[in-house]
Amino acid sequence: GQTGKLMYVMHNSEYPLSCFALFENGPCLIADANFDTLMVKLKGFFQNAKANKIESRGTRYQYCDFLVKVGTVTMGPSARGISVEVEYCPCVIANDCWNLLLEFMQSFMGSHTPGIPSVFGAKHDSIYSPADTMVQYMELFNKIRKQQQVPVAGIR
Amino acid sequence: MDKSGMPWHLRYLGQPEIGDKNRYALVRNCVDIATSDNLTDFLVEMGFRMDHEFVAKGHVFRKGIMKIMVYKIFRILMPGNTESIEPLSLSYLVELNVVAPAGQDVVSDDMRNFAEQLKPLVHLEKIDPKRLM
Numbered sequence: 001g002q003t004g005k006l007m008y009v010m011h012n013s014e015y016p017l018s019c020f021a022l023f024e025n026g027p028c029l030i031a032d033a034n035f036d037t038l039m040v041k042l043k044g045f046f047q048n049a050k051a052n053k054i055e056s057r058g059t060r061y062q063y064c065d066f067l068v069k070v071g072t073v074t075m076g077p078s079a080r081g082i083s084v085e086v087e088y089c090p091c092v093i094a095n096d097c098w099n100l101l102l103e104f105m106q107s108f109m110g111s112h113t114p115g116i117p118s119v120f121g122a123k124h125d126s127i128y129s130p131a132d133t134m135v136q137y138m139e140l141f142n143k144i145r146k147q148q149q150v151p152v153a154g155i156r
Numbered sequence: 157m158d159k160s161g162m163p164w165h166l167r168y169l170g171q172p173e174i175g176d177k178n179r180y181a182l183v184r185n186c187v188d189i190a191t192s193d194n195l196t197d198f199l200v201e202m203g204f205r206m207d208h209e210f211v212a213k214g215h216v217f218r219k220g221i222m223k224i225m226v227y228k229i230f231r232i233l234m235p236g237n238t239e240s241i242e243p244l245s246l247s248y249l250v251e252l253n254v255v256a257p258a259g260q261d262v263v264s265d266d267m268r269n270f271a272e273q274l275k276p277l278v279h280l281e282k283i284d285p286k287r288l289m
Contacts, residue, residue, distance in 0.1 A: 007202065026201045030192040031166070038168050038187045045203075131192070 006049055009039060010134050014060075020134040024142075028131035052076050054141045056083040065089050066104060073144055080144050084109065085133070092128045094120050158238075163190040172285060180271075181264035182282050186255060211241050214248060221263070222270060225251045250278045 010020045019035040022028035029035075039046075058071030067087040073080050086105055091097035098116055105113045119135045170185030191198075196206075214227025226248050230241035252271060256263045271280040 005201070021198070023201050027194045027197045029194060029198040032190045034187055034189040035191075038166070038189055041168060041170070041185070041187060 004047070007046070008138050009036070010137065012130065012134065012137075014133075015130055018130070020131065022131070022134060022138060024138070028135060030129075030131055054080075054145065056137070056141075058083075073141070075145070078149070080147070080149070083137075083140060084112075085137075087133075093125055094128055094132075095125055164193055164195045165189070166191050166195060179261065179264045180268040180282060181252075181254075182285070183261070183264065185258075188255070209235070210244075211238050219270065220266075221256065222252060222254050222267065225249075225253075227251075250274075250280065252280055 005023060005026075008020075008022050008024075010022070012018070012020065017033055019031050019033055020028060021031065021035060052075045054073065054075045056071035056073045058069060061068040061070070065088060067085075067089060069083075069085040071083045071085075073083050086101060088097045088101050088104070091100075102113065117132075117136050118139070119132045166189040168185075168187040168189075173183045173185070200206075209232055211230040211232060212225075212227040213230065214225060217224040217226070228248050229244040231244050232238065233240040233242060252267055254263050254267060274280060
């Protein structure tokens with residue numbers, strides 16, 4: 001049969017009544033909170049991947065039309081990094097405000113400012129959806145999962 | 157109910173509950189989820205395969221928490237195309253169902269009482285899904 005595929009189930013406090021289920025390079029389903037109940041019913045058909053639950057928790061800032069969310073990314077008990085989410089609220093077409101977002105991010109992130117997210121790819125002019133946010137978090141979390149944990153070294 | 161922009165509705169129905177033989181109504185575990193419109197692609201990605209599809213056209217009536225549906229079933233001629241359909245039969249199907257919290261079996265008595273009122277126009281019977289599979 002098929003080689004194992006990973007399905008990610010994610011939650012976002014910005015959309016408290018929703019549940020996001022996504023496959024890498026596949027569709028992202030937006031469902032209501034009962035989706036978690038469904039997964040419990042179906043758990044016999046899936047193997048729980050060994051990857052630990054990963055989460056980003058922090059503060060949400062509103063600055064004029066921008067939303068900035070800074071969080072500490074943790075996997076189990078250990079902190080693994082920091083995530084920064086920036087949203088320009090009035091615009092729903094990514095291509096139309098990317099330059100503005102870039103300028104805004106550079107003002108406080110300097111050299112850490114990222115390039116255009118791959119989730120836009122070819123579809124620059126389609127309407128932004130919360131699923132696009134979740135795909136970016138999935139990619140970020142996967143990147144963090146793959147990073148080696150830096151061992152704490154004692155120095156004599 | 158089929159308006160564009162409305163969420164898709166996914167319903168999971170479990171096996172009939174044990175102890176069902178004495179009850180007048182079929183009782184099954186049920187999970188209802190509203191989803192985005194890419195549900196069919198997503199289910200295929202999850203590993204599900206489509207077994208059958210159909211169009212139902214008719215009316216929905218409500219009496220308290222009871223829902224009565226009177227509908228005609230249409231066969232779909234071209235997969236995925238809900239415009240090209242033909243009726244499966246000339247009759248309407250009458251379905252009485254209730255979604256209630258777990259354990260509230262007394263609901264099946266209310267259902268039977270209501271079903272009695274529909275006689276002799278309609279004879280509602282409990283079905284055994286296993287016999288149909």
